[in-house]
Amino acid sequence: MTPDSLAPKCLHLSQTHSGLKRWIGNALACFVLAAPLCTSAAVLDLEGYADTSGAISVQHQGDTVDPYFALQALLLAHSHGLDISTPAKAWGAWLVQRQKPDATFDRFCRNGPVWAPCKTADADDSVLGLWLAFMDSMPASQRSQASWVRSRMATSAALAKLVDPNRGIYLVSPVYQHGLLMDNLELWAYPLTHKAAQNARHPNFTKTLAVVFWDDQRKRYLVSTQPGQRETAHAFYPDAVAQIFPLLVRFPLIPGGAPAHYRRWMAEHRNEWLAQVKDDFAWGLVAVVALQQGDIPSARCWLRTALPHRHGAHWTVTDEVAAQILQSKAITAAVDTTNCTSPRHTPARSP
Template identity: 50%
Template structure:
């Protein structure tokens, strides 16, 4: 997770025509939320201005994690309308002339200053566009939002690397990241129902390029990056093991096995490591949401039991809080103390 170094530094520093439809099936960027859908409650993570901090009462704001939390909730049937609209209205004036975004540190109780560039422009731009698409009515009638959407689309297009058929991290870092490209693909594939055949083919071509670029047939795993030096590093839970499960989070189809089998194989190899992440790192609630989607309620409930003590602490990110609320909204509770969560 792109988190700890930025948080630490801030603490120390103190639709149709554009190619997106009106609605999609479950899991897409634009979803039809039921009238009685549970509302995402970001009390302690959001302020009246609309900013959404990484941590509870935190002093750092990273657009990536705010967007990730909002999209995760939206795609799992929660109502994000209140925090999402305020968040977009707060952030859109801070979009830079080149279409990218910065990360922010709190400089006063209600004042935020850009203190670091985004970790990766490609994924962030894709998520920003996807978030705007969850509010099509506001996007169509708001010229500021529309300008931002079009600027983001143009900037993302400039990050495309024709030689490989994938997207680069930024104009400064000319390598590609597996998970970032999956997030860009997720944006494109969820727009498919309204795209012309040539554009649908473009999305499918990106999927194949991701598979061809990052799949390692010798070690039978996805590479994290196009950087050659990454291949010699000892695999760690993040980014290496997380990268292997990430395709299931976005329903990427080009897997080496059927999704259920692929999921079971990953859990068999990494479940214990995942459930113990909260002891030294962030607890990765995203994986718990995936477990629920895979009908593995046992693992999801074990995550709630093993990680719940971290809630609202310095090792509990806004994405973890959103994951907890998603599980709770589906009726899940922490596993009993007698349950085997090894």
Template identity: 40%
Template structure:
């Protein structure tokens, strides 16, 4: 294990990231051994949130070279032979041990696969990374429902979720891009076919022209509708470029912001700030929405309504600003209340 750790740390310098981008440093979330806690100076680790935070920071333009490689080095030896991961709790002696099964195998397998291919060195994934990717991919395929074509949460929870399947689609597209970068046109085409077929299945299973997206294949009463997952799910597919032919991203985004902007900006007071919505805003070029999110959520930073995903996005958006811009008042006309 020590040899593997040393190898993974050495190649950190060569992980491909945007030139000139700010480097993500997750102070008091990432520990010296590379593990990433879910909460500030926390005592629990959920591998999904760690991987999602690193991917989101990359999407928002940050370099995650060191953080991602150290995290991969910590988690990779803890992967089960069947590809799964657990969640971890701190025990006496400041040591993390397995304490729970993953919340959702499909989303975690997808996030891990995507993180590996997007964090790989220019020469490709080391053999240990490739073996881990393959194990996760095989486990994910066991969760595919042959009737609907979409992926189920886990073997114990045979329910399909919209947002999880969007993440699976994103992982397939990232795998295709990785193969294309390394001159494997056949492999790239294979992964893209899987992504395109899944996108069709997602729309067939979850999209309702007069209702929007269903969030789950499990029936839910209208009275159960909440900001998460119901409202968030309506624009989440934008992140993986999934859209019905009749619903362009710009129109869907504008309608969502018209209906949900104020509720979203107030979420940090009662739930989490939902920085993933700010990431959608970033993809849509809505700088005001990102500025409002930063301004309203900063007071909750590192508190009980804040996790490593919010932190990674906060740091990514902050890295784009000069010190003067970071302290500047809102732009006149910007609706943040």
């Protein structure tokens, strides 16, 4: 599958909002990562995604490398206790060599035995932020290398240039001058990004995001700062995903509180989410949110629905990580559909 065929469904909102990256990372059960890599945890297995050069493809045996997806997947695994040391070391060494002079990253396509740049990043802000978080998650022996020190300085400077001082948020890129909720939440999850976004008018990045992106009239989050957000037709991505994304990163200022927000989301979108894998993508990030919220039945339903599509056209490296996170916690697929098809689901809390 090519980057263009992925973009409308799974990459990011640029120009016309025709696709996510995303998340789909940090999917970030708070990938506020400064801790050393785990060495006694379950080991992340990226066979079929990571090759011998260190590159990590978006899909199993895929022909596309998007730094966003690989960084998101590794950070997600790390933040949930998986040992990412082997693929992370190789991936970091691979990617740092391919950072452009302006500190941004391209996407890559397989060209025979090599990976060649084939398209610019879907969104600079999120990729730069995830790269910073990833670098800080690595052992000192790697991040202290001269090339990494230079990269970190250049990345921080490039990201700071994307701040909109009038609104106190990050913009997608120098070309796309609007802010995206999910990008800003990913950046918020990495605390060192807060300072650059704050100024006298907007002294608190957390509060600024709550003000800019919460639509109090509709009691929903705005996907973007672009005009016309209230008139756009519903789509699971980006609309429904944006509503649950604050829970993924553990954003604290959720009106009504996280538990109520989660229950409402599941009541409205659970069936829609579980059906995505048939025609779109598996959206394992939502299963990670279910895990974080103690909703083990929904996580088990996702495994039942999604695992038959594992490594297929509707499965990304982030979905693979989500499945391994659940399995590392001895969460298994639901044995039947009894608790997986109710139209109005009230999630059970685990003890």
